[in-house]
Amino acid sequence: MRAWVTPEPPVLPGSGSGRVLLHDSVTGMLQPAGPLTGEARLYACGITPYDATHLGHAATYVAVDLLNRAWRDAGLRVRFAQNVTDVDDPLLERAAATGVDWVGLADEQIELYRTDMAALRVLPPDQLTGVVESLETVTDLIAVLRDEQAVYQVPDPVYPDWYFSVTRASNLMAGTGISVVEAEQVFAERGGDPERPGKRHRLDCLVWRQARPGEPAWDSWLGRGRPGWHVECTAIALDALGPEFDVQAGGRDLAFPHHPMCAAEARVATGRPMAKVFLHTGMVGLDGEKMSKSLGNLVFVRRLLDDGVDPMAVRLVLLAHHYRADWEYTPEVLAVAQERLRRWRGATSASAGADATATLDAVRAALRNDLNAPAALAAIDAWAAAGGDDPSAPALVAEVADALLGIRL
Ligand code: 5CA
């Protein structure tokens, strides 16, 4: 499906080489992400289009965008793919509960997501792919898993759904930091069905659900039905990027079971890991709870923009928090961002400022060190406060903010 359009970042002095370090949530260590030269391959788990785009989603996609921008500045080409989970239980449930057509709901929410991402100046993926347009890719991957004896049907006479056998893949729990008991609970909370009779292992995940009355379904060699969540992402990612790509990204709510399930399926299907590094963002909350569609405590990007908030102030709210931190949205954090934007705009529209070479170096170094946006903001704050008589400095700082932070001053 069509993505959106964001202006290409300007090329900064001294760009073209360097390494980006990222915290890999599987090993828990800081490690180089992307190749030394050539092409970096990036996959970001996309939205389930029924309640887009809240500040939690936006924070995650802006974090991914920082990586994209840091890589480009380091001289890499970036091949970036993203899915849209345009058929899945929560979307169908929401459509049914509100009495709307699920396709219409998804289309409307995808369009909203596109306009929100463009407003926040998030660079678009090269490939934005829905599940509905990828059914053959998904069923082809399930056929490969079948050839490896890694999928089976539950012996249910009415709905013989297909499952992926987690015992076929080693290390499902590696790096998740949770016990098997906790895993079952989290699995159940995040769309899994540990109690389903006939499964070989309680954590086995659904790959193909036979058609239920009133649910969308498509014909395939697995029967008439629709794909499960994890295998959909695995198929889209492998098809777009091939195995062992550089980074798979998403919110920390995907650290289990979604990403390990995808990785397990990919390992069985290709014999290779899915991604080298897993980037997981912290959870944005409101009033003491994670912002989530199921809780309904959402602050929408669109709502802030419709209230007249500058999209760059919204982006600065997100950048003021390290991507791995959990944080809460409050009107105060918005006020701080608006004030910062005003100061930066004042300083970059002045006829001169303090020499900005060190500012460029500091912002670049901060972002290459695990996307430390708060440190990058502090460097620009310090430059704006200093003042000086270098006539080329304001334009350089504006370019730094644009290229590396996506902030248009
Ligand atoms: N379609 C799946 C991924 S394949 C999905 O999780 N969709 S989503 O719409 O629920 O979330 C989209 C992205 O936003 C995911 O990366 C998710 O981890 C992230 N996300 C969701 N809620 C929050 C939050 N409160 N804070 C930060 N990130 C969040």
Ligand code: ZN
């Ligand atoms: Zn995903």
